[in-house]
Amino acid sequence: MTNKTDLKIVNGVPMMGSREIAAATDKEPKHVVRDIKAMLEQLGIYSPNMDCNDFKGFLIAYKEHGGRTVIDEIWLNETLSMTLVTGYDANRRLALIEQWQEMKVELEQPHITALPAPRETHMNNDILSLARVVAEATASATMKAVVDIVGIQKYQPAVEPVAAIAPPAPEALQVSHHSPDNEQSEYALVSDLSWACGLSDAACRRLATFANLPTCMTSGDRGHLMIHRDLFMAAAQALLDESTPPTGKLKRWKHPEFGGFTLRLKSENNDGEAPR
Numbered sequence: 001m002t003n004k005t006d007l008k009i010v011n012g013v014p015m016m017g018s019r020e021i022a023a024a025t026d027k028e029p030k031h032v033v034r035d036i037k038a039m040l041e042q043l044g045i046y047s048p049n050m051d052c053n054d055f056k057g058f059l060i061a062y063k064e065h066g067g068r069t070v071i072d073e074i075w076l077n078e079t080l081s082m083t084l085v086t087g088y089d090a091n092r093r094l095a096l097i098e099q100w101q102e103m104k105v106e107l108e109q110p111h112i113t114a115l116p117a118p119r120e121t122h123m124n125n126d127i128l129s130l131a132r133v134v135a136e137a138t139a140s141a142t143m144k145a146v147v148d149i150v151g152i153q154k155y156q157p158a159v160e161p162v163a164a165i166a167p168p169a170p171e172a173l174q175v176s177h178h179s180p181d182n183e184q185s186e187y188a189l190v191s192d193l194s195w196a197c198g199l200s201d202a203a204c205r206r207l208a209t210f211a212n213l214p215t216c217m218t219s220g221d222r223g224h225l226m227i228h229r230d231l232f233m234a235a236a237q238a239l240l241d242e243s244t245p246p247t248g249k250l251k252r253w254k255h256p257e258f259g260g261f262t263l264r265l266k267s268e269n270n271d272g273e274a275p276r
Contacts, residue, residue, distance in 0.1 A: 008059075008075050014107065015059060015075040016100065023205040024099040025085065025092035026190070026217070026225035029073075032084075036074045039084055099202045105252075106260045187216055187226040197236045198264035204232070210258055211235040 008015040018036060022029040036058075040046030045056045057080050063072035076084065078100055085093045194201045208215055208227045213235060217223035240263070243255040252260040 010059060010075075013057075013077050014104065015077055016081050016103070018074045018076075019209060020099065020206075021076070021081065021084070021096060023209045023225075024095045024202060025088060026095075026205075026223070027092070033071055033074055035087075036076065036084060037071075039080070043083075095202065095205075098200070099205075102200070102202055102261075186229060187214075188229040188232070189218070190225050190227065193227060193229070193232055193236075197233060199236060200262060203261045206261075207235055207239060207258070208232065 008017065018032045019029050021027075022032040025032070037046065040058065045058075057077040059075040061072045061075070062069050064070075081096060081100065085096050088096075188196075190201050190204050193199075194204050197204075199207065204227070205225065207213070208225075211231075213231050214228040216226050218226060239255060239258055239261075240253070243253040243258075243261075246252055252262055254260055
């Protein structure tokens with residue numbers, strides 16, 4: 001079974017893929033695979049001819065490429081994931097820890113099976129007619145009550161048509177709190193995009209992987225991840241439009257494929273709390 005947040009469940013154990021680890025730590029996927037292989041060899045739990053049924057906290061997915069069988073992705077449990085990033089810098093370690101916490105919270109949320117869409121019937125017109133009758137009766141009763149209270153003579157002015165109430169506008173993605181003087185570059189750091197749109201750093205990296213957005217690094221393989229600004233903002237707005245807002249005590253938005261995420265909106269008071 002695979003969770004909506006790219007978290008694979010094997011024998012009840014959550015597993016995170018190397019691509020997800022790469023997105024969380026601003027590293028190239030091939031370099032993460034290289035680091036994982038080196039770690040597993042040092043731990044003495046990996047060999048090219050190992051038994052696939054011998055589960056030791058990791059899984060390796062293969063694919064055919066150029067007539068050869070190569071590693072496509074490696075999945076690690078939480079213990080091996082934390083062991084892997086022990087050799088990474090503090091920012092990358094923190095990013096992966098936050099990613100695991102966010103995914104485990106998503107696993108703890110109850111998954112409600114979507115109800116089938118109701119079938120259209122010929123009762124729609126009858127329901128609309130009934131609604132009009134109720135609205136007219138309510139308006140008439142209200143006018144009569146006002147006349148009785150203030151003692152106005154039985155004079156009924158022409159009733160103005162009731163203006164239709166426009167539905168609430170969909171929630172708009174927040175924009176940056178400041179506008180730089182210089183023209184913005186085509187690519188932006190994850191931290192800048194997080195501040196601009198309200199998503200957490202981890203959610204921004206997940207969205208880049210989920211939507212297959214163009215990315216680059218600030219200074220080679222060891223630099224920081226940068227994402228195409230305009231395409232990211234368009235993807236973030238589409239994600240918000242297709243997601244279900246939080247209800248009750250829950251503070252997480254819900255997308256049928258992307259999964260759960262938190263969002264700092266323009267309508268919220270600026271109390272200094274950072275999005276998670």
